[in-house]
Amino acid sequence: MMESTKIFAAAICLDLAVCSALHYVAKFGLPPSLSPSGWQSLAQIWMLAGLRWALVRLFCVVLTKPGSKAVLHRCVTAICLLGPVYESGLLVLFEKHPEHWSGSLSSPGKTLIAATATAIASLFWEVNFPDSRGDACGMSNGTERKQRARALFMRVIRYSIPDALFLCGAFVFLAFAVICEMFIPFYTGKVIDILGSHYQPTSFVTAIFYMGLFSMGSSVGAGLRGGLFMCSLSRLNKRVRVMLFQALVKQEIGFFEVTKTGDLTSRLSTDTTLMSQSVAMNVNILLRSLINMVGVLVLMVSLSWKLTLVTFIEFPLIAISQKIYNNRYEKLSKEVQDSIAQANDTAGECVAGIRTVRSFNTERSEARRYDDRIMVTHDLKTRRDTVRAVYLLFSRLVTLAIQFLMLYYGRQLIKRGEMSTGNLVSFILYQENMGSNVMSVVYICGNMLNSVGAAAKVFEYLDREPQVSTQEELQPETLRGHVQFQDLTFSYPTRPDRPALKGFSLEMKPGHMTALVGASGGGKSTCVSLLERFYQPQEGEILLDGQPLHRYQHKYLHSMVAMVGQEPVLFSGSIRDNIAYGLTDCPPGEGAGSCPQGKRPRLHQQTGARVCFGTDVGERGSQLSGGQKQRIAIARALIRQPQVLILDEVTSSLDTESEHMIQQALASCPSQTLLVIAHRLKTVEKADQIVVIDQGQVLEQGTHQELMDKKGNYYKLRERLFSENNSSGSADHSKPPSQ
Numbered sequence: 001m002m003e004s005t006k007i008f009a010a011a012i013c014l015d016l017a018v019c020s021a022l023h024y025v026a027k028f029g030l031p032p033s034l035s036p037s038g039w040q041s042l043a044q045i046w047m048l049a050g051l052r053w054a055l056v057r058l059f060c061v062v063l064t065k066p067g068s069k070a071v072l073h074r075c076v077t078a079i080c081l082l083g084p085v086y087e088s089g090l091l092v093l094f095e096k097h098p099e100h101w102s103g104s105l106s107s108p109g110k111t112l113i114a115a116t117a118t119a120i121a122s123l124f125w126e127v128n129f130p131d132s133r134g135d136a137c138g139m140s141n142g143t144e145r146k147q148r149a150r151a152l153f154m155r156v157i158r159y160s161i162p163d164a165l166f167l168c169g170a171f172v173f174l175a176f177a178v179i180c181e182m183f184i185p186f187y188t189g190k191v192i193d194i195l196g197s198h199y200q201p202t203s204f205v206t207a208i209f210y211m212g213l214f215s216m217g218s219s220v221g222a223g224l225r226g227g228l229f230m231c232s233l234s235r236l237n238k239r240v241r242v243m244l245f246q247a248l249v250k251q252e253i254g255f256f257e258v259t260k261t262g263d264l265t266s267r268l269s270t271d272t273t274l275m276s277q278s279v280a281m282n283v284n285i286l287l288r289s290l291i292n293m294v295g296v297l298v299l300m301v302s303l304s305w306k307l308t309l310v311t312f313i314e315f316p317l318i319a320i321s322q323k324i325y326n327n328r329y330e331k332l333s334k335e336v337q338d339s340i341a342q343a344n345d346t347a348g349e350c351v352a353g354i355r356t357v358r359s360f361n362t363e364r365s366e367a368r369r370y371d372d373r374i375m376v377t378h379d380l381k382t383r384r385d386t387v388r389a390v391y392l393l394f395s396r397l398v399t400l401a402i403q404f405l406m407l408y409y410g411r412q413l414i415k416r417g418e419m420s421t422g423n424l425v426s427f428i429l430y431q432e433n434m435g436s437n438v439m440s441v442v443y444i445c446g447n448m449l450n451s452v453g454a455a456a457k458v459f460e461y462l463d464r465e466p467q468v469s470t471q472e473e474l475q476p477e478t479l480r481g482h483v484q485f486q487d488l489t490f491s492y493p494t495r496p497d498r499p500a501l502k503g504f505s506l507e508m509k510p511g512h513m514t515a516l517v518g519a520s521g522g523g524k525s526t527c528v529s530l531l532e533r534f535y536q537p538q539e540g541e542i543l544l545d546g547q548p549l550h551r552y553q554h555k556y557l558h559s560m561v562a563m564v565g566q567e568p569v570l571f572s573g574s575i576r577d578n579i580a581y582g583l584t585d586c587p588p589g590e591g592a593g594s595c596p597q598g599k600r601p602r603l604h605q606q607t608g609a610r611v612c613f614g615t616d617v618g619e620r621g622s623q624l625s626g627g628q629k630q631r632i633a634i635a636r637a638l639i640r641q642p643q644v645l646i647l648d649e650v651t652s653s654l655d656t657e658s659e660h661m662i663q664q665a666l667a668s669c670p671s672q673t674l675l676v677i678a679h680r681l682k683t684v685e686k687a688d689q690i691v692v693i694d695q696g697q698v699l700e701q702g703t704h705q706e707l708m709d710k711k712g713n714y715y716k717l718r719e720r721l722f723s724e725n726n727s728s729g730s731a732d733h734s735k736p737p738s739q
């Protein structure tokens, strides 16, 4: 950077010396043959600029290393071009001839001002549009990114194929509306001309008629185009959302542990919408602006090519300011969105835990926490609005300056008889149109990349293959329910370095009840999760009737292996809906308790549910007690008549009577393999085998009596549990172990 600055300063000095020499030679009239006027001196100015450029460029090339900063060379070129472009503009637009053959900017003072202005402009350019072609690595990254963006965009287009009819119709109406729109300013100018000169009623009526016709055409076309585009947008959006949702629910449980819920919901809502917009909305606006730009340009040039040249000054300024504004505004908007999400999280957390908040008297601190979050959002919004205000001010000033320049120059053209007043009015209307089209194109180009970025995020999840596969097809006619855990080692995806199970082996026979006991965090629930295929063990495997668990068909496995978890989850709807959840052979009119297949137990009795089946359970079962929820969850599992039933601490919220009923229900299915995790002594005692687990390993295994006789871990654990149960007033009235 320092080296480039030094070389640039040296190049400016050299250029200054050359320009000064030329200036003084020209000023003192030497040689006189080189003092023509008009176009000839303009040609000389361009030639001299070319020579200046070659000399200064050579100087820079010699001093810099190969492949060094391209900005230096661009800067030098801009300085050398400034003079000739300025002189050409004066001659073409105002017919003002150059003062002399070296150009009016060649005096030392003006050369220095021109160099400083160019340096500032270049710096501004480089800061806002960093050079990606400078180094090989940047180039390959940039090209790769563009190729990826193109591939993604093409994929979004492929997803839009089912809406091709809507899109084609929309494009036809778009072109129609734009063409009609373009003629309105033309006829406006015509009307003004008719009114301002010799008024002829026929011409006036004809012009007004055409104006009205084109206005109507443009409105009808725009309406139909908008409708068709919106229709294709919402169809695509719906399709992608459903596909994404299907892909997400297929993922393994570990995926949901490492991915934040907010991430998933924003992909489903914001990103899918952005992705759909990339085709329907953006292509719509882009095409409309491009067609409009080309048409308007042709009409502007036909009205006055000189005035068109003047308006060209505005477009780079608009494009650059719009691009800078877009970047800043989008960055701040994203921050605003994030801060709103955080504030919502804070409010949601507080509402969800309102009982805890109330009992700890933290209402005020929670309100303060929310206030802090809202303040962050407020500050960000203020910054975003300031950026918008500055941008609007700048763009209005630029537009105003250009319009002033255009009116000044337009007046000169009218005076010279090169243009009519009506033409000038039409031209100004076209120019405004052109400005807004340039803004739209720049905006859409930026937005397209955003949409493609959103599409990339959506495709990432759409293409993701679940790590726990659900593609296998094994579904034998009968299943005995013989389960073997063989030397399992497993760590959770969020804690890969801390195994939850280490070399874990266990056998569960059909018709037998196995009870897992042990200290909290020992790995009991992990065994259940693996048996439910929520995760894939890293080592070892689980066999069901001698076949690896992963070979069974997904639906078959979950109809044969059912689980009731520690915290049963219910979905909003009636109790009947929740019990029949996922069942297709249960007619909606009949209660779950009267489902076909006589073998099915009478659930309302078994589960002790004293509420009607049609009762609404509320969101996540919030209108039921813990015990009622558990009974419904048990009924939901039992109605499937699973061959392997897992109860993970389910009886913890039940009263003795309900627990007794459930024990009876379980006893009515003698061939079932039952796996129970329980702290209640009565449940454990009845088990055919009790397995004591600690730190992911089996410590002891046997019947209650065998383990009691052994006086090992189970004996100690039971003693502790008994005293805990007693002190907490538990419903368990077992006797203490005999010493």
Ligand SMILES: Nc1ncnc2c1ncn2[C@@H]1O[C@H](COP(=O)(O)OP(=O)(O)OP(=O)(O)O)[C@@H](O)[C@H]1O
Pocket: 257, 492, 493, 494, 495, 500, 518, 519, 520, 521, 522, 523, 524, 525, 526, 527
């Ligand atoms: N989803 C998870 N991600 C990461 N680690 C987990 C996860 N679930 C459990 N663990 C860890 O795995 C170990 C075994 O947990 P597990 O839930 O199997 O114990 P548990 O014996 O069922 O305990 P409890 O009786 O308290 O329910 C613990 O160290 C726990 O912190």
